[in-house]
Amino acid sequence: MRLASFNVENLFARPKAMDADAADAKTRRAVLTAHARVSTLLAQPSYQGHEQEILDNLEKLGLLRSDEGEFARLRKLRGALLKRPRSGDVQLVAKGRNDWVGFVELKTVAVDEVATENTARVFAELRAEVAVVVEADDRPGLHMFSQTLLPEVGAEAYEQVMVVEGNDERGIDVGVMVGDGYRLVQIRTHIFDRDDEGVIFSRDCCEYHLEAPSGARIVVLANHFKSKGYSEKGDPQGAKRRTRQATRVAEIYRGLLEEGFEHVCVAGDLNDSPASEALQPLLSVSGLVDASEHEHWDWNHRRGTYGSGNEDEKIDYLLLSPALRAKQTGGGVFRKGVWHGPRTKDPWDLFPTLTAEQHAASDHACLYADFTDL
Structure with missing residues (x-):
């Protein structure tokens, strides 16, 4: 898988x-x-x-x-x-x-048509059986993307596409596309979760429960944490919100293990680097391992996942439970849809159709992990 x-x-x-x-x-x-x-x-x-x-x-x-x-x-x-x-x-x-x-x-404003096609090319080239989609417009839009854009670039549409509308009024939700014999069998939303400060999740920590062809159950926690903001003066309020979110995701993860779900992945854009204090309540959970630590992980020129790919720009994650990590065989960072300028040192490969910044699929690279016996 x-x-x-x-x-x-x-x-x-x-x-x-x-x-x-x-x-x-x-x-x-x-x-x-x-x-x-x-x-x-x-x-x-x-x-x-x-x-x-x-x-x-x-x-x-x-x-x-x-x-x-x-x-x-x-x-x-x-x-x-x-x-x-x-x-x-x-x-x-x-x-x-x-x-x-x-x-x-x-x-x-409408996204550049070539950019949307390049987004489709990312999914087409990787052909992941399970794809977490962060900042999906809505379910009809993601379904239309799967049904129309993917075949146009030579890929099959996903059999199941789901987006649960979250707490962000801008329409940037976390969804999933599932195919090749894997099935979505249960969904749990956490948009209503609260702590002493109020609502926890800026978008959602949506549980997508999947069944593999083998019958194994896989739970993917699709996340998009509070953004860092755009101020040069720092982001104390955003960091506080991300700490609350990381704490709650860790609780949800532990709860799933207690329920007997062994194969769990925390996926998505956590909007902070591994060294940040805000993410420590999640990243320090015993047994939960970043997929990028696997010996056969391909970083593809950079150790970050956003923008220019610098190490402090690693903000996207696949975090694996022990049972899921035991079945990981590799993975990597797919950058062909991320623009880089002509002066970039040690540049990564781009799609031939990506000839200008506005044609980029995203500022984020796509992460993928491969598993056996699932």
């Missing part, structure tokens, strides 16, 4: 603020930082002490005087957030989360 995990960064539409054709890197970073911060503040039960920061970030998004900005939109379903007089300063009238219903969303 081959098991893959790939953050596709949306298949058909992605935030305009992430589009290199829409703005320069400085503008994109400023918009994404402002959106992440104001979304966190607006979710708080009380806005006291944060009033000016909320207004400042809305202004950065072009939403202080209008609900429509170039890169973002203010959605108001009930109640009022702001008072916008014809003259004078805009005022924050909501006192906290319970005073209004709404959110700030990032506007989206």
